[in-house]
Amino acid sequence: MRTPASSRELFAVFTRLAMQGFGGVLPVAQRELVERQRWLSQDQFLQMLSVAQVLPGPNVINLSLMIGDRYFGWRGAAAALAGMLLAPLALVLALAMLAVRLQDAPLVAGALRGMGVVAAGLVLATALKLSPGLRRNALGLPPAALFALLTALAVGWLRWPLVWVVLGLGLASCALAWWRLRP
Amino acid sequence: MNAVLWGSLGLGAAEWLQLFVHFLMLSLLAIGGAITTAPDMQRFIVGERGWLSDAQFTASVALAQAAPGPNVLFVAVIGFNVGGLAGMLATMVGTLLPSTTLALTATRWGERRRDSRALQSFTAGLAPLTIGLLLASGWILLEPTRTQPGAVALVAVTLWLMLRTRWSPLWSIALGAAVGAAGLV
Numbered sequence: 427m428r429t430p431a432s433s434r435e436l437f438a439v440f441t442r443l444a445m446q447g448f449g450g451v452l453p454v455a456q457r458e459l460v461e462r463q464r465w466l467s468q469d470q471f472l473q474m475l476s477v478a479q480v481l482p483g484p485n486v487i488n489l490s491l492m493i494g495d496r497y498f499g500w501r502g503a504a505a506a507l508a509g510m511l512l513a514p515l516a517l518v519l520a521l522a523m524l525a526v527r528l529q530d531a532p533l534v535a536g537a538l539r540g541m542g543v544v545a546a547g548l549v550l551a552t553a554l555k556l557s558p559g560l561r562r563n564a565l566g567l568p569p570a571a572l573f574a575l576l577t578a579l580a581v582g583w584l585r586w587p588l589v590w591v592v593l594g595l596g597l598a599s600c601a602l603a604w605w606r607l608r609p
Numbered sequence: 610m611n612a613v614l615w616g617s618l619g620l621g622a623a624e625w626l627q628l629f630v631h632f633l634m635l636s637l638l639a640i641g642g643a644i645t646t647a648p649d650m651q652r653f654i655v656g657e658r659g660w661l662s663d664a665q666f667t668a669s670v671a672l673a674q675a676a677p678g679p680n681v682l683f684v685a686v687i688g689f690n691v692g693g694l695a696g697m698l699a700t701m702v703g704t705l706l707p708s709t710t711l712a713l714t715a716t717r718w719g720e721r722r723r724d725s726r727a728l729q730s731f732t733a734g735l736a737p738l739t740i741g742l743l744l745a746s747g748w749i750l751l752e753p754t755r756t757q758p759g760a761v762a763l764v765a766v767t768l769w770l771m772l773r774t775r776w777s778p779l780w781s782i783a784l785g786a787a788v789g790a791a792g793l794v
Contacts, residue, residue, distance in 0.1 A: 444677065444678050444679060445677045445678070446677060446777065446778065446779050447677050447678055447679065448675070448676070448677050448778075448779075448782045449674055449675070449680075449750075449782070450679075450680055451678065451679050451680075452743075453771070453778050454777075454778055457777070457778065461775075472736050472739065472740075473732045473736065475739055476732055476735040476736050476738070476739040477715075477716065477719070477732060477735070478712070479735070479738075479739050479742065480735060481708070481711060481712045481715055482636060482637045482638065482639050482707075482708045482711060483636060483639055483643070483704075483705070483707075483708025483709060483711070483712055484639070484643040484679055484680065484681035484704075484705075484708070486679050486680075487679060487681060487705065487708075487709065487712075488708070488709075488712040491709055491712050491713055491716075492712065492716045495713055495716060495717070496716075496720075500713070503713060507709065510678075510679055511678070511679070511682075513678075514676065514677055514678025514679065514682055515678070515682060515685055515701075517676055517677065517678070518672065518673055518676040518678060518682050518685060518686060519685065519686070519689055519694075519697065521672060521676055522669070522672060522686050522689050522690065523613070532792075533790050534790075536789040536790045536791070536792055536794075537785075537786040537787075537789045537790040538671065538675050538789065539753075539754065539789045539794055540763065540784075540785035540786050540787070540788045540789020540790065540793075540794050541675060541782055541785045541786050541789065542674070542675075542750065542753075542754070542785075543751065543754050543760045543763045543764060543767075543785055543789070543794055544763060544764075544767050544781045544782050544784065544785030545674070545750060545782070545785075546746075546747045546748075546750035546751045546764065547747070547763065547764040547765075547766075547767030547768055547771070547781065548767060548771060548778050548781060548782075549743055549746050549747040549750065550743070550744065550747035550748075550764065550767075550768060551767065551768050551771035551772055552743055552771075553740050553743035553744045553747065554768070554772060555771070555772065556739075556740055556743070557740050559736065560736065560737060560740065563733050563736055563737065564729065564730065564733040565733060565734070565737065570736070570737040571737070572737075573737035573738060573741065574737040574738070574740040574741040574744070575741065576741065577737065577738045577740075577741025577742060577744075577745065578740075578741040578742070578744040578745045578748070581741070581742060581745040582744065582745030582746075582748040582749055583745075583748075588645055591738075592738065595738060596734065596735060596738055599734035599735065599737060599738060600730050600731055600733075600734030600735065601730075601734070602734065603729070603730035603731075603733040603734040604726065604727070604730035604734075606730075607726050607729055607730050607733070608726075609726075
């Protein structure tokens with residue numbers, strides 16, 4: 427495991443990963459933070475992401491704050507957040523000024539659609555990469571896999587409101603973990 | 610120039626405040642990502658206020674999705690289209706201020722109790738839900754295209770590139786753009 431050298435390095439790494447994140451930053455974040463920079467292990471990443479996901483707010487923003495704060499306190503959090511937002515924000519505003527009309531060109535519309543499909547594939551790949559971590563989960567593999575599957579079905583297929591899924595399945599899952607971790 | 614700074618709707622002070630406060634409130638409801646609050650933003654900005662048309666709202670989201678960066682930037686584009694740079698600040702600061710403050714406070718609190726049984730069961734219990742939510746997001750993002758053989762093949766190639774090679778995700782995105790521009794999905 428490595429650690430970032432300075433807030434400036436945090437800013438640079440988060441800027442780089444944000445600017446690569448087409449259709450979502452999460453797959454790039456996993457690759458940069460776990461596989462390239464090696465600031466986090468696969469399991470640490472899954473743990474932090476889980477917490478980032480239940481807290482309100484954009485998941486990857488929460489994740490960048492947590493990682494920045496962990497190394498350099500609030501300065502690190504601010505550096506990571508600024509890295510995540512500043513360059514992409516400038517770019518997206520420039521695009522917004524230029525061209526809402528470009529989207530009607532068939533070539534551009536087709537490219538956007540293709541990128542959307544790949545973005546979905548990248549998210550699925552991230553899920554598959556993180557799932558071996560469930561083997562080391564305190565729940566034990568079969569219940570953990572079952573909870574993952576039920577969540578995917580409830581949110582993706584049945585389209586139940588997220589709050590109720592997280593409260594219902596999350597409470598059950600945490601209660602089971604609590605019981606498994608009894609001394 | 611003024612349109613860039615303030616937008617072209619000529620919003621009054623009360624309306625600026627309402628825009629800011631609405632996003633401030635949505636911030637703490639955004640469990641599972643900012644995009645989960647998009648339906649309510651649409652209801653407020655398009656339905657209740659008429660600041661944007663349905664098509665403008667959807668185009669704002671699509672533009673932000675196609676550009677690099679966190680998905681939450683769709684909030685910035687909506688703000689910009691409503692009220693220029695000032696509108697962007699109102700929606701972005703509103704969206705981020707409560708949730709970032711809470712996230713930092715909560716993680717610091719949790720960091721000190723990292724080894725407690727309660728916190729360990731909390732993170733262990735939520736890990737499978739995280740994976741389930743990622744699977745669901747991938748599935749939902751495929752909503753418009755998943756019955757097309759071309760799209761299914763493209764997803765399969767993407768999975769293979771991500772799981773079996775060390776190529777950057779950028780290559781997959783470029784491939785998707787090329788395949789899409791060629792009219793194959």
